[in-house]
Amino acid sequence: MRPFTYTRAKDATSASQSLANNPNARFLAGGTNLLDLMKEDVERPTSLVDIAELGLSDVKSITSGSNKGGISLGGLGKNTDAANHPLVRQHYPLLTQAILAGASGQIRNMATNGGNLMQRTRCPYFYEVAMPCNKRTPETGCGAKEGINRMHAIFGWSEQCVAVYPSDMAVALAALDAVIHVRNASGQERSIPIADFHRLPGNQPDRDTNLMHGELITSIELPQNRFAEKSYYLKVRDRASYAFALVSVAAALETEGNIIKKARIAMGGVAHKPWRALKAEQALIGKEATEANFRAAANAEMADAKPLSHNAFKVELGNRSIVLALQMALNGGKA
Template identity: 80%
Template sequence: MRPFTYTRAKDPAAATQALAGNPTARFLAGGTNLIDLMKEDVERPTALVDITNLSLAEIKPITAGASKGGLSIGGLGKNTEAANHPLVRQHYPLLSQAILAGASGQIRNMATNGGNLLQRTRCPYFYEVSMPCNKRAPGSGCGALEGINRLHAIFGWSEKCVAVYPSDMAIALAALDAVVRVRTASGQERSIPFADFHRLPGNTPEQDTNLAHGELITAIDLPQNRFADRSYYLKVRDRASYAFALLSVAAALEVSETGNRIVQARIAMGGVAHKPWRALTAEKMLIGQEATPANFKRAADAEMAAAQPLEHNKFKVELGNRSIVLALQMALNGGKA
């Protein structure tokens, strides 16, 4: 690990200003990803600004604004607290399921909600500093493109990068149309719709999000919805625990009280793209249709038709198709098989 300076921020203003003046400084919260990357010499910050003492952990109902009636989750709250909070479990069980599907209890006790969104890819070419990786070293090439790419993207990839985004929590937040609230280095507040928070690789795969340097995630807002009774998070992985998703699906449905017609559908996928992937084609096809396995299958077929698999991950197309259908059926049944 390379030398760095360490300071502890007293308030959000001091935190953002400390980063704004140093392009190689980083915020330190739970550190469950950043410290590992520093040990592997992937991340090389010259300064760490500890933000763990900032008062940004509260979970509370939203009483005003565009998300009135929803729930605000503090950016520095722990993943464990978010997953087990009564209001999250009651009104947003999809989020609780997704958080609990990720990592171990010990890591969830340390990891913060804002930090979870900023996780970097687990692509082995990114972690191995002797290999080319445009995300780690722009311009060096993408080792996975012609290498071993079983775990990599089937949607939205570019010649510069085929890595996938690792968070489980973020897949649920994408399906729930969350909004990320941030504080800028100048002290202003801005809101970023979740669909615009993470980026596809394009020509700049080193940029994971649309945050500017020095911006601090203060909260994640969840709008009110009618998905609590019909939502499900499905995670497919190589082993039963402590593994990142080969592919995951967050599914939520609102169904009419009579006629079994789908009023709203939300589907987001993990393990398939550089960012949480909203299955917008499938969602659109389901609106107004009966909630049946046949219609779920047609929607899944339409979504996966646009997939562009690599040499070693063609299995993800069929896996994605089956997973969408299963997640929707589980959601329809209230999480029961």
């Protein structure tokens, strides 16, 4: 690990100012991803700004504004607290399921909600500093593109990068239309819909999000919905114990009788960001909640998949996963 300075922030504004003044500074919260990257010499910050004691950890109901009736998760709240909070378990069980599928209890006890959104790819070419990687070092090439890419993207990849985004929590947040609130060094705040928070690789795969340097995630808002009774998070992985997803699906339905009024589907393990399955959602609106319609919706979404040399199996796996997740959601999480 390379030398760095360490400071403990007193408030959110001074924390952001510390980063804004140093392009090689990073926020440190739980550190469950950043410290690993530093040890592997992938990340090389010259300064760490500890934000763990800033507060920003409450889970609370939203009583005013455009998201009235929803809930707010503090950006520095722990994943464990978010997953187990009564408001989340009662009204957003999809999020609870996704967080619990994401990591061990020890990691959830350390990892923060904002940090979860900011975690970087687990592509082995990104972690191996002897290999070319445009995400780690721009314009060096993508080792995975022609290498071993079984775990990699089938949607939204570019010639520059085929890595996938690892978070389970963010996939559920994408399905739930979350809004991310951030604050910059001047104290100005802005709101970013989760769909616009993460980026596809394009020609800048080194940029994972649309945050500006120094912007701090203060909270994550979830709008009110009627998906609690019919939602499910499905994670397909090589082993049951804390592996990253080959394919995951966050599915939620609102029905009237057996007719689908609203559908939300997001996928993990298939793209550089949580992949919102908009074609599948649109195919379900106004249709009966049947296996045949679920399959048609899955086919509509997966038709645009572009597999790489070693991950064509993800297309069929994605099809089956969407169908199963929708069936489980319709049955309230029961097989």
